[in-house]
Amino acid sequence: MTIVRAAITQTTWTGDKESMLDKHEQFARQAKEQGAQVICFQELFYGPYFGITEDVKYYDYAEPADGPIVQRFAKVAKELGMVMILPIYEEEQPGVYYNTAVVVDADGEILGKYRKHHIPNLEKFWEKFYFRPGNLGYPVFNTAVGPVGVYICYDRHFPEGWRELGLNGAQIVFNPNATKPALSNRLWEIEQPAAAAANGYFVAAPNRVGKEDNEYGDLAVTFYGKSQFVDPRGNLVGDYGSEEHEEVVVRDLDLDLIREVRNTWQFYRDRRPDSYEAIPKP
Secondary structure, three states: OOEEEEEEEEOOOOOOHHHHHHHHHHHHHHHHHOOOOEEEOOOOOOOOOHHHOOOHHHHHHOEOOOOHHHHHHHHHHHHHOOEEEEEEEEEEEOOEEEEEEEEEOOOOOEEEEEEOOOOOEEOOEEHHHOOOOOOOOOOEEEEOOEEEEEOOHHHHHOHHHHHHHHHOOOOEEEOOEOOOOOOHHHHHHHHHHHHHHHHOOEEEEOEOEEEOHHHHHHHOOEEEOOOEEEOOOOOEOOOOOOOOOOEEEEEEEEOHHHHHHHHHOOHHHHOOHHHOOOOOOO
């Protein structure tokens, strides 16, 4: 039996970047105390969810994917011997920004990054103002806990990327989010389980929690937490995280279940890419 103890975290905006960084470092240490081998933070973990408005001041939260924040947490990863998925606001160069997750191995090595492909432009999700669409494909990173992929928030509505990650060998896909009540509530309950079952891997989905009215006042939305782990059968691993409070959610993932499920449901064998004529077309 190959067990990976994994952690995901959910919190709300404290009001300043430095306290958010300190809070998430403490989350990592708490997770390690519980035996976690890998941790993923929420989308844009060290800032507010600034898609609520369109304001150039939030460009200042962007930094290179090997910048001070990633370097800080790479040192923590090495100290703790823990794989880390760090969802950051990436600056490739001034004026070129991405919604990115950097993957750091348990020895502190920066393995690479995933850039969010699907960028919404909806009420209070004005992300096209802040991000270019991802252009690095769907990489899978060989980490100390096995092959890991990333898919970010709005990406989860698009099944094609989930499948790409499966075809590229992912065994755990981390899906960091900033998701609020309304249209997404039911989707939150079905999309990650559907993706996990269709692709035969584990999904770990942290979400923000609470109301960031300290940043946005009456414009603020209430993120509903409910961070979740899902197994390759599409079942929740343990309960959802809290709907109201910050939390470090730790679960044991039995990676042997992946082979068992895939030997039962031969979705990879029986898929017909030769017949999917409309999918590659714009």
